[in-house]
Amino acid sequence: MAKFDGANVEDYGRIAEVLDPFGQSLCGLLKQIALNSGIRVHSIVYRVKAYESAAAKVAKSPDKYTGIEALTDMLGVRVITYFADEVDAIAELVESEFAVDFENSVDKRALLDPDRFGYLSRHYILSLNSVREGLPEYSRFKGEIFELQIRSILQHAWAEVEHDLGYKSQASLPGGMKRQFSRLAGLLELADEQFADLRDRSVQYSRQVQADMALHPESLGIDQVTVGNFVIGNELLRSLDSQLAVMMKRTVLEEGKNEPYNAHQASNLVAVGIRNLEQLAEELESNYSLILDFGREWISPEGSKAKSVPRGVSLYYLVMVKVVQMSEAEARRVIESSKLPESEWLGEKNLLSRAFAKYECVLEKRAEETS
Template sequence: MYINIEDFIRNNLMNYRRLTPMIISIIEGILRSNDIDFLSVTGRTKTKESIIGKQRRKEYKDFAKKFTDISGVRIITFLNSDVNSIEEIIKRTFEIDKENSLDRAGSLGTDRIGYRSVHYVCTLGEARAGIAEYSSLCDLKFEIQIRTVLQHAWAELAHDRSYKFGATLPPNLERQINLYSGLLELADKGFEEISNSIDSYAKEIAKSSPVELNDKVIDSITFVKFMTNFLTVNKIETKRKIDDESVSTCISELHEYGLNSVADLNSIISDDAIESLKQEIAPKSVIGIIRLLMLFHDIDRYFSRVNFSWGRIHKGTYDTLTRKYEDKKIQSILKDKNVEIVKPE
């Protein structure tokens, strides 16, 4: 039975508008449940005008089958390994139209490096047909596009007509475009290699004994390993988790203080400081613990070398410092540095 494009749109567009956010929600859920990092999952549903315009250009005889991208979702991730992982998840989650799906990387010639991306044409599949909210949508096709951040950057430049990167250009300009798009591809591979190296280093540090760790420089990975061991061995609990921001602050202050290796950090830790940290009045954040260790070791050195950004000191920390320094000395330094003593509420 013949159906014109207007009838097709009238009968189906509302369902496509329902479909797109559903796909986004499903994909975000499965990526998170599989612990896959991603920058964004976005979608769009073609407008009536866009569908009609495409039909005029393509003149599809069977547009009901040919329109596979009325609903489209784009997944932007960070590394090519993430793209590969997402591909496998997409294959398990949806029913794939292999004839219309495309690996853009395989279709580009060696002289047209362009951008690499993967396109899948899918349906929700028969498994969801029995679910009321999906029942009227299961036969609708949609497109999923997977790109890395750098692939996405190149694609946006190539398709933005104001930049004209996607135009047919003189050979010298074509060569330049291929050269720089190739550099983006190399950068993509480089980030992948760096990520793999970091993973290998992290595994090496995770297996390190305290003696082996002692020889390492202080970096984000060795610091977390050291701190985790330190808190566990000394049975010290923190109120806040060790996060990237606190780790970065700690490492910066340790380096300014003059501590560059784990051995250096171990050298300033005294039994008195550890005993103080076990008390309820002592600081319970990672930053507070590291600062107390430095202050307890040499308060003059800390305030003369470290570019600190805090203007308050907890009364518990102050009381801990009085176990080593005279009140008058501490008061004088804090006053000189405009640091206020804050009592617990």
């Protein structure tokens, strides 16, 4: 491990040159470790302690630190999870993937009395394990030590606000503010628990939706989860998606569920009167050929540089078709009273007038074909 000569600036510069790329490498490694275990973290960041801060820490505790080389937090890495229970999940991965200095590592949650609230976090002093040190991409970091903090996003919010207010402990708080601090910290802990509960309920709901889709589609209302499952499992929709994508000269994006897109389409479907999955399937089937005909009129392959379209793009065209099947006055009322974006339909993009014009072209061509 690289050494400092006391608080020598030049030595600090040399070690910082190693720690900075080490921090970058660790962020990528930790992200991949989490993803491989199915955990999506909010952020992973690192910092190399500033020279002034390092020197001040050594000067403050000369009996504890013989020099800057004795500091275990010269490189600090922070993992912020979305949920509190993921802190322990990440901690288990860390203990299996790195060499841990357990003597100097601490679970700050265990330091709080049961009736006290405050900053909660897992802190580890780590280095690469022997296997990873032997890999060419990590060999230059052999023996380097770093500090890792793991906390939830709400725990992070608490720590950041507490730090900004300048109070380092409950003892430093003015008497009248201690209770207010504890109440706020308790609310954040409760929120952490409730968010985790909402996540678990969402997973259970998604599983129930998958089980009910084939047997009871009429019982499943239109929302982000039901639309997401419908988009993946309905063969008619997949066929429509593929044909529309060909018209656009693009491919269909298959990378899992697109929650924002599904949520947007769910809102649009409800706005045009589609209330459950059974009705959605019926509307797709009854409007199948009209969606394709409308798509041929509407789509301009040169209109966008995008290389792909989201799975479920046919729902966008189903909504368009449902709108133009109304009278123009009725369509305007629906747009003005629903969640359909007025800025697109009635404003600058003026989708409504364009959609009715394209629909007229569809009707004219159909009439010519049957005459």
